[in-house]
Amino acid sequence: MLPELKTAIPGPRSVELAAELRKYESHNVTYVAEDWPIFWERAEGSCVWDADGNRYIDVTSAFGVAGLGHTHAPxxxxxxxxxxxxxxxxxxxxxxxxxxxxxxxxxxxxxxxxxxxxxxxxxxxxxxxxxxxxxxxxxxxxxxxxxxxxxxxxxxxxxxxxxxxxxxxxxxxxxxxxxxxxxxxxxxxxxxxxxxxxxxxxxxxxxxxxxxxxxxxxxxxxxxxxxxxxxxxxxxxxxxxxxxxxxxxxxxxxxxxxxxxxxxxxxxxxxxxxxxxxxxxxxxxxxxxxxxxxxxxxxxxxxxxxxxxxxxxxxxxxxxxxxxxxxxANPRVAADVERQGRELVAMLEEMDSPLIHEVRGRGLMIGVELRHPGGRPAGDVAGKLLGQMLERGVVMLADGPDGNILAFTPPFYITLGELVYVVQQLTELLRDHEHGALRLPY
Missing domain, CATH: 3.40.640.10 (Type I PLP-dependent aspartate aminotransferase-like (Major domain))
Structure with missing residues (x-):
C-alpha cells in the first residue's frame, strides 16, 4: 500500500505541536514553516506515521540511522x-x-x-x-x-x-x-x-x-x-x-x-x-x-x-x-544494497528535466543535483520540492552547501514499488516546475 496524495500537510496536530515546540525549544533548532514539519509518531520498515495518522515513505532512513529499517525487529x-x-x-x-x-x-x-x-x-x-x-x-x-x-x-x-x-x-x-x-x-x-x-x-x-x-x-x-x-x-x-x-x-x-x-x-x-x-x-x-x-x-x-x-x-x-x-556482517546485505542502488539510479537517470545536472552516488547513498539553466545551484527548487514531496507522502532531505542536491538514503529493504512511487512523484513535480506550475519562493 502506497501513501495517498495529501493536500493538508502538516495536519492539525502537527501544526499544534510545532507551535508548542517553538514556545519551549530554542528557535535555532527545529525549522518551522507553513508546510514543515510533521511530527513522527511511529515507524516501521521504510514507512513513518505522523501525529495526524498520515503515512509516509522515508527516503532518509532518519539521517541514515535506520539502514536495516525502522524498528527492525531483531x-x-x-x-x-x-x-x-x-x-x-x-x-x-x-x-x-x-x-x-x-x-x-x-x-x-x-x-x-x-x-x-x-x-x-x-x-x-x-x-x-x-x-x-x-x-x-x-x-x-x-x-x-x-x-x-x-x-x-x-x-x-x-x-x-x-x-x-x-x-x-x-x-x-x-x-x-x-x-x-x-x-x-x-x-x-x-x-x-x-x-x-x-x-x-x-x-x-x-x-x-x-x-x-x-x-x-x-x-x-x-x-x-x-x-x-x-x-x-x-x-x-x-x-x-x-x-x-x-x-x-x-x-x-x-x-x-x-x-x-x-x-x-x-x-x-x-x-x-x-x-x-x-x-x-x-x-x-x-x-x-x-x-x-x-x-x-x-x-x-x-x-x-x-x-x-x-x-x-x-x-x-x-x-x-x-x-x-x-x-x-552478512555479505548479502551489501549485495542487496548494491542491487537496490543500481535500480534506483536507473530510475532517477530516466527522469527528464533540464534542472537535473547529475545523478551520483554508490549503493543507497545517492544524490540528484539540481541546477538552473546557466549553472546556478537550484537550492530554491530543491527546498520547495521537499515540502511538495511531503504533501505526496514522501519524507526526504536536500544536501550540499547550497541545498540543491536531493538526497536518497532509504532503508535498505525499501520495496521497488515504493521507490517507483517516489520517483514518479518527483518526476511529476519537476515537470510542473518546467511548466511554471510549481510554486517557488522567488
Missing part, C-alpha cells in the same frame, strides 16, 4: 530484552560484558578483517564525539596539532569536530573560538582533480600536521564520490609524513554504499575509523576504532580516563549494536 527485541535487565552501567569504571562484545566485533569487522591486526575502540554517544576522539588520538600519537580537512565535509558540530568542518555556515559563527590549525583541501570529483590534490598536499607544512580527516564519500556535502586513486594518494602521503589518516564513515559505514565500509571500494584503509548512525539502528552510540599502534599511544588509565562520558558503553545501545553488527 534490534527492537535486543533493546527490550536488555532494558528489562540493565539500562545503565558505569562504562569506564564497572562496564558490562556487552561493551566487551561491541569492541570485539568492531575490531573483527574493521582492522582484523582488513588484515591489519586488532583494532581498539573508544565508544561514544554521537558521531561528532567519535570524530573528536579521533582528533585527540591523532594529536596524542603524533604531538602535531594540525588538521587537514576537505571543503564541504561534514563531521558534526561540536567544537572539536568543527576543526574538520567544511561548511562555513556551521563553523563561521564560532571561528574566533577555534584554534588556527586547519588546512582545507578541495575534495576531488574527477580524475584530473587528483593532480591538484597532490600539489595542495605538497604545499602543506607536514611537520605541524597530525590528522588527515575525510569522508571516503561525502554525505551532507552532496553525495560526492571521489575518483579512484584518491584514498591511495592520501594513504601514501600520511605514511610519508607521520600523519594519522582518519576516515569518517559515520554516514557511509555499515553497507550504506554497497560495501561494509565505503573505503573498501578502493581497498585503502585508515589508521582510525569513526562509525555511528547505523551502528545500533536507533540508539545513540558511536565509536572511534583504530589500529593498535596508534590507539596504544593513549596512556594506560591510572583510574581516571583522559576521555570518557557518563553514557559510554550504555548496555542498551551495546545490545542493539551487537545485534546490528551481526546482521551487517
Amino acid at each position: 534490534l527492537r527485541e535486543a533493546m527490550v530484552e536488555q532494558s528489562g535487565k540493565l539500562m545503565h552501567a558505569m562504562g569506564d569504571v564497572h562496564p558490562t560484558e556487552l561493551k566487551v562484545e561491541v569492541c570485539k566485533r568492531l575490531s573483527e569487522l574493521t582492522f582484523e578483517r582488513w588484515g591489519k591486526g586488532v583494532g581498539k575502540t573508544v565508544l561514544a554517544n554521537s558521531g561528532f564525539e567519535a570524530v573528536e576522539i579521533a582528533l585527540k588520538t591523532a594529536f596524542i600519537a603524533t604531538g602535531k596539532p594540525g588538521v587537514i580537512h576537505f571543503r564541504n565535509a561534514y563531521h558534526g558540530l561540536g567544537y572539536g569536530a568543527l576543526l574538520g568542518g567544511g561548511f562555513d555556515k556551521f563553523r563561521g559563527p564560532f571561528d574566533s573560538q577555534l584554534a588556527d590549525v586547519r588546512h582545507e583541501l578541495d575534495f576531488p570529483k574527477e580524475e584530473r582533480d587528483l593532480d591538484v590534490l597532490r600539489d595542495q598536499l605538497n604545499q602543506l607544512p607536514a611537520s605541524r600536521i597530525g590528522a588527515l580527516l575525510l569522508e571516503p564519500i561525502q554525505g551532507r556535502g552532496g553525495k560526492v564520490v571521489p575518483p579512484m586513486g584518491f584514498l591511495k594518494i592520501l594513504r601514501e602521503w600520511a605514511d610519508e609524513n607521520d600523519v594519522v589518516l582518519i576516515f569518517d564513515e559515520i554516514y557511509s559505514g555499515f553497507n550504506r554504499t554497497g560495501r561494509l565500509f565505503a573505503c573498501e571500494w578502493e581497498g585503502v584503509f585508515p589508521d582510525l575509523i569513526c562509525v555511528g548512525k547505523a551502528l545500533s539502528g536507533g540508539y545513540p552510540i558511536s565509536a572511534c576504532v583504530g589500529i593498535t599502534e596508534v590507539m596504544d599511544k593513549w596512556p594506560v588509565s591510572p583510574g581516571e580516563a583522559l576521555h570518557t562520558s557518563t553514557f559510554l558503553g550504555n548496555p542498551v545501545g551495546c545490545a542493539m549494536a551487537v545485534k546490528a553488527l551481526e546482521i551487517h
